[in-house]
Amino acid sequence: MAKTLPADSVGLVKPKILQVDQLLKLSSGGVLGKYELIYETYGQLNARKSNAILVCHALSSNHHAAGYHSLEDKKPGWWENFVGPGKPIDTNRFYVVCCNNLGGCSGSTGPSTLNPETGKPYGPDFPIVTVRDWVESHIHLSDALGIDQWAAVIGGSLGGMQVLQWSIDYPERLKHAVIIAAAPKLTAQNIAFNEVARQAIRTDPDFHEGHYYEHNTEPARGLRIARMLGHITYLSDDLMHEKFGRDLREGEISFDFNVEFQVESYLRYQADSFVGRFDANTYLLMTKALDYFDPAKPFGGDLSKALQRAKASFFVVSFTSDWRFAPARSREIVKALHDNDLHVSYAEISVNQGHDAFLMKIPQYVEVFNAYMDRIAGDIR
Amino acid sequence: MAKTLPADSVGLVKPKILQVDQLLKLSSGGVLGKYELIYETYGQLNARKSNAILVCHALSSNHHAAGYHSLEDKKPGWWENFVGPGKPIDTNRFYVVCCNNLGGCSGSTGPSTLNPETGKPYGPDFPIVTVRDWVESHIHLSDALGIDQWAAVIGGSLGGMQVLQWSIDYPERLKHAVIIAAAPKLTAQNIAFNEVARQAIRTDPDFHEGHYYEHNTEPARGLRIARMLGHITYLSDDLMHEKFGRDLREGEISFDFNVEFQVESYLRYQADSFVGRFDANTYLLMTKALDYFDPAKPFGGDLSKALQRAKASFFVVSFTSDWRFAPARSREIVKALHDNDLHVSYAEISVNQGHDAFLMKIPQYVEVFNAYMDRIAGDIR
Numbered sequence: 086m087a088k089t090l091p092a093d094s095v096g097l098v099k100p101k102i103l104q105v106d107q108l109l110k111l112s113s114g115g116v117l118g119k120y121e122l123i124y125e126t127y128g129q130l131n132a133r134k135s136n137a138i139l140v141c142h143a144l145s146s147n148h149h150a151a152g153y154h155s156l157e158d159k160k161p162g163w164w165e166n167f168v169g170p171g172k173p174i175d176t177n178r179f180y181v182v183c184c185n186n187l188g189g190c191s192g193s194t195g196p197s198t199l200n201p202e203t204g205k206p207y208g209p210d211f212p213i214v215t216v217r218d219w220v221e222s223h224i225h226l227s228d229a230l231g232i233d234q235w236a237a238v239i240g241g242s243l244g245g246m247q248v249l250q251w252s253i254d255y256p257e258r259l260k261h262a263v264i265i266a267a268a269p270k271l272t273a274q275n276i277a278f279n280e281v282a283r284q285a286i287r288t289d290p291d292f293h294e295g296h297y298y299e300h301n302t303e304p305a306r307g308l309r310i311a312r313m314l315g316h317i318t319y320l321s322d323d324l325m326h327e328k329f330g331r332d333l334r335e336g337e338i339s340f341d342f343n344v345e346f347q348v349e350s351y352l353r354y355q356a357d358s359f360v361g362r363f364d365a366n367t368y369l370l371m372t373k374a375l376d377y378f379d380p381a382k383p384f385g386g387d388l389s390k391a392l393q394r395a396k397a398s399f400f401v402v403s404f405t406s407d408w409r410f411a412p413a414r415s416r417e418i419v420k421a422l423h424d425n426d427l428h429v430s431y432a433e434i435s436v437n438q439g440h441d442a443f444l445m446k447i448p449q450y451v452e453v454f455n456a457y458m459d460r461i462a463g464d465i466r
Numbered sequence: 467m468a469k470t471l472p473a474d475s476v477g478l479v480k481p482k483i484l485q486v487d488q489l490l491k492l493s494s495g496g497v498l499g500k501y502e503l504i505y506e507t508y509g510q511l512n513a514r515k516s517n518a519i520l521v522c523h524a525l526s527s528n529h530h531a532a533g534y535h536s537l538e539d540k541k542p543g544w545w546e547n548f549v550g551p552g553k554p555i556d557t558n559r560f561y562v563v564c565c566n567n568l569g570g571c572s573g574s575t576g577p578s579t580l581n582p583e584t585g586k587p588y589g590p591d592f593p594i595v596t597v598r599d600w601v602e603s604h605i606h607l608s609d610a611l612g613i614d615q616w617a618a619v620i621g622g623s624l625g626g627m628q629v630l631q632w633s634i635d636y637p638e639r640l641k642h643a644v645i646i647a648a649a650p651k652l653t654a655q656n657i658a659f660n661e662v663a664r665q666a667i668r669t670d671p672d673f674h675e676g677h678y679y680e681h682n683t684e685p686a687r688g689l690r691i692a693r694m695l696g697h698i699t700y701l702s703d704d705l706m707h708e709k710f711g712r713d714l715r716e717g718e719i720s721f722d723f724n725v726e727f728q729v730e731s732y733l734r735y736q737a738d739s740f741v742g743r744f745d746a747n748t749y750l751l752m753t754k755a756l757d758y759f760d761p762a763k764p765f766g767g768d769l770s771k772a773l774q775r776a777k778a779s780f781f782v783v784s785f786t787s788d789w790r791f792a793p794a795r796s797r798e799i800v801k802a803l804h805d806n807d808l809h810v811s812y813a814e815i816s817v818n819q820g821h822d823a824f825l826m827k828i829p830q831y832v833e834v835f836n837a838y839m840d841r842i843a844g845d846i847r
Binding site: 112113114212213270271272273274276277278280281283284285287288289290306309310313314316317320322325326328329330331338340341342345346347348349352353356369373376377379 | 493494495593594651652653654655657658659661662664665666668669670671687690691694695697698701703706707709710711712719721722723726727728729730733734737750754757758760
């Protein structure tokens with residue numbers, strides 16, 4: 086329990102709710118009427134509203150990017166390492182906004198929200214949302230906050246994909262785009278992992294075709310499998326080796342199906358702690374948003390063409406041991422930006438932490454991030 | 467339906483059963499009394515019994531390595547590409563034996579066999595078996611067939627691990643060891659994938675702690691997930707890209723949870739066709755045998771020391787795109803063999819087929835395999 090909060094934290098924060106009454110036309114052809122977005126802000130918006138930074142979150146995170154909700158919180162927000170006073174996304178100079186994406190399960194309208202038309206949770210009737218739809222909802226949020234142009238839109242992993250979409254769809258509304266550990270679209274292998282996770286959830290007898298809320302249950306078994314699998318792809322083989330090797334938990338092989346190797350213990354722990362705090366229908370939606378993401382598709386599959394409209398300056402970061410979205414995928418983005426003579430800084434960080442490195446305080450990463458953020462700060466008028 | 471069998475096939479084959487009455491002391495400390503091994507043989511054993519080759523199978527295959535069980539069979543044995551007249555493991559010159567490993571589900575004693583003490587299937591009471599235990603059971607089989615020394619013991623993947631163990635435990639009883647697409651032990655990531663598969667099976671409500679036979683059911687959902695996951699690790703990212711890319715099955719995104727991408731269709735097909743033909747308890751046992759495999763462990767983790775006892779000549783093969791057991795893992799074996807001045811030929815085949823390449827008729831692979839088999843044939847007196 087953190088009775089005293091660290092000095093370099095934004096400290097106690099309180100989420101806010103935005104009620105959106107505008108229609109949201111979805112990529113699927115459907116329409117969402119009223120919806121809510123939960124978000125947090127850190128730092129002060131300046132008079133010109135020119136120091137605002139939008140942080141986009143990844144698959145299983147949410148609007149709580151930094152700080153603490155109470156003095157009893159065991160953990161701060163998911164990007165505490167990067168958002169706060171004196172940190173790369175420095176709340177002494179930037180006004181930082183992070184919202185839980187539509188379809189999420191942390192307060193924004195999603196499958197576990199009551200559908201006003203039925204009085205029951207949306208469940209499987211919640212429409213499939215795409216990265217493009219999220220950007221549209223972010224525009225509603227931007228308008229509500231009176232922010233015409235973000236100093237930067239920043240995100241890692243699925244968050245980075247939102248940044249890329251932002252730069253194409255609303256080129257005038259962001260000055261800088263920071264895309265970390267992302268890819269311009271998933272590979273067949275990426276989709277395959279998502280499909281196994283979905284099948285685990287959807288074939289769980291407690292799934293009830295997505296209507297599990299009404300059965301007072303949840304597809305916990307399937308969600309556990311999905312999470313374990315996710316974690317394998319978030320870490321590199323090297324890091325797993327360094328963290329766990331083939332170490333036995335009890336020192337001796339027990340010849341049974343209890344936890345034997347440390348890596349098994351780690352996975353089961355990650356799985357158990359995910360269930361209860363994350364909604365399975367949201368997990369399904371997020372994996373679909375990943376699968377569908379392909380901003381080049383409306384441009385004949387040509388990412389360079391898609392980015393012809395972009396105007397932002399870009400900062401792209403990848404991690405050498407990331408096998409989920411490998412550096413080669415980031416370089417595809419960089420190439421397409423170069424093709425359009427857009428300004429781009431690219432950093433490939435040599436680390437063994439795998440995909441999850443984007444969350445970690447790695448000196449070389451922090452250094453280049455700080456340097457780029459200084460440039461963003463310098464552009465603020 | 468193959469009404470006429472291919473000329474280069476061993477043709478119609480019939481499995482045989484070996485009843486073993488000897489005690490089998492297991493690595494776990496337990497003992498197995500009477501047990502049965504189902505096996506097939508192809509070709510003719512010569513008078514000196516010096517042309518015999520033992521083929522060891524991988525996780526989900528069995529004794530049926532080549533030929534057909536009936537004219538109606540849709541598919542031949544699992545290594546039809548390599549076992550038959552004129553093929554690398556040429557049945558015109560070798561007598562080839564392949565048995566279903568103990569704990570299997572294709573006819574050898576395993577979890578689905580009736581336990582003579584209870585009259586019910588062993589289920590979860592079947593002891594955990596290791597690669598070393600399989601080698602011991604292979605010795606029983608060798609003795610029964612009167613084969614004092616195999617011209618070669620050959621295997622891919624988990625089969626290759628058996629070959630490595632064979633060369634250490636019974637150095638006098640094999641002349642050549644052919645180890646394909648294997649590793650001297652699993653990595654933490656390998657174990658992690660196995661653990662997710664096991665968790666999927668063991669948390670399936672139809673698993674009933676392994677006693678599902680008595681409930682007339684099987685943990686089909688879990689086994690499906692395990693198989694899908696397995697297939698992701700058998701193929702390379704590149705091959706998946708080549709095979710499926712991001713191709714949509716119906717041409718258009720449907721914004722639902724039906725099969726959309728070709729890769730999803732492939733995985734679901736593989737999963738569905740596995741259920742019903744493979745036993746979940748056996749799957750659990752096989753993954754445990756993989757996790758535990760570490761022939762260097764009794765030698766302080768030093769593979770070179772473990773191989774001091776080996777006498778065979780070795781042929782080691784790896785595939786560049788195999789990320790399950792990467793070439794670097796094969797090179798660990800080669801290094802330990804070199805440390806002992808053992809004769810070793812090593813081939814690293816440049817292909818994009820991933821781990822499953824060991825089953826495929828890849829020209830460069832077939833060529834080096836043929837060349838090495840010529841040497842084995844030349845050593846036969």
